[in-house]
Amino acid sequence: MITISLTKKNMLLGACGLFILAVVGIGLFFLYLNFAFPVKHATGTHLAVPDQYTDCVTCHTKVSAQVTQDWREAKHGVTLVKCVVCHGEPDGKGSIPFMATPDPKLICSRCHDPAVVRMEAKYGNSADCYSCHAYHQNPVHSNAYETRVPTTQTTLDQPGQGF
Amino acid sequence: MSTTPRQIRITLLGVGILLVAGIVATAAFFSFSSTTSFCTSCHEMNVHKEELAQSPHAKDYDESAIDCADCHLPRGLGPRYLSVKTYLGVKDVFVHFTESPDSIDRRHSQPVARRFVDDASCQACHDDLYKDAKKEKDISEIGKLAHDNYNGKDGKSYRLCVDCHTNMAHLPSFDRRLDINQEFAAKLVAAEQLVAAEEQGGAQ
Structure with missing residues (x-):
């Protein structure tokens, strides 16, 4: 025969148990959601079309329309700096590694080395170049709109660093 | 105070x-709140409704209207459905009461919406990936290559x-400039x- 006495202590224990169950339940829910609908998908492998490896735009104007059009409208597109110059070729040949997000230390400085050195001397090391240089005058494709940091600064001057 | 086995049984x-009543009520509420008329009863969904009406996805192959839930x-009724329904439902109610329709940033909602559009929902109609939407003509050579890649061939x-086929039913203003749209x-x-x-005619 089971008897449960409804003392204050038992009720408190029950409430604690329910709370822990709820927290664990919500945790498991999000664990499942991220497993079933991942935010970031696994990196795939590019299809093989050897004669079209340097003609990225033909397909990518359809399968990544925004990125391709951003490139075409930006300085790099206007001056016809082709995809492979920064992203490498899908077959992995050539000196540029094939990657969706080129490493600025490796790629940007190939052409913009003097500017990178100057910027680093003035402002120190930055994790990447895109977060600023996509937004203002040189919208190389990137999600600058999403990564931008609002500022209250109204002048270019930085305290302690003369222009 | 103590409980007897009889009280435990009644409890x-x-x-x-x-529990049974809760499950029935939840099922009824889930099905009612998944209808297009329920989705578009909130002001912030008007724009999506109007875009859908002009899109190729307004009507399906049999000329019947495509509902929000068909894609979203x-x-x-598996765990995939239940988890997305719960997550998006709670999120939508929260956003509805905490933000104004003007402050909703579609650049941020786009990736969220895309994350939960299941490939199976697309393929319920587009079952042959090598034929066009009307299942008559073959798709382009580029399309075949891309779908070979998708199938792992x-x-x-x-x-x-939806990561490649963007703006299928909705087109925010910032995506209108794209050639493909x-x-x-x-x-x-x-x-x-x-x-x-x-x-204007009504005002005059």
Whole structure:
């Protein structure tokens, strides 16, 4: 025969148990959601079309329309700096590694080395170049709109660093 | 105060009845709140409704209207459906009461919406990936290559259908400039002009 006495202590224990169950339940829910609908998908492998490896735009104007059009409208597109110059070729040949997000230390400085050195001397090391240089005058494709940091600064001057 | 086995049995029966009633009520609420008329009863969904009406996805192959849930909720009643329904439902209610329709940033909602459009929902209609939407003509050579890649025959893509096929039913203003969306954008602009002309006519 089971008897449960409804003392204050038992009720408190029950409430604690329910709370822990709820927290664990919500945790498991999000664990499942991220497993079933991942935010970031696994990196795939590019299809093989050897004669079209340097003609990225033909397909990518359809399968990544925004990125391709951003490139075409930006300085790099206007001056016809082709995809492979920064992203490498899908077959992995050539000196540029094939990657969706080129490493600025490796790629940007190939052409913009003097500017990178100057910027680093003035402002120190930055994790990447895109977060600023996509937004203002040189919208190389990137999600600058999403990564931008609002500022209250109204002048270019930085305290302690003369222009 | 202590409980006897009889009281425990009555309590268990009560909990059981409540549980069954809860499941029935939840099922009814889930099905009611997944209808297009329920989705578009909130002001912030108007724009999505109007875009859908002008899009190629307004009607399906049999000329019947395509509902929001056909794309935005996984098919069946499994854990995929339940988790997305719960997550998006709670999120939508939260956003509805905490933000104004003008402050909703569609650049941020786009990736969220795409994340939960299941490939199975697309393939419920588009079952042959090598035929066009009407299942008559073959798709382009580039399309075949891309779908080979998706199927793992030539390389392997882990992207979802909607990661390549963007702006299928909705077209925010910032995506109207894309070359690939020109036809859809023109239809939307024409529809908007029609509405504006009617409003002006009504005002006079």
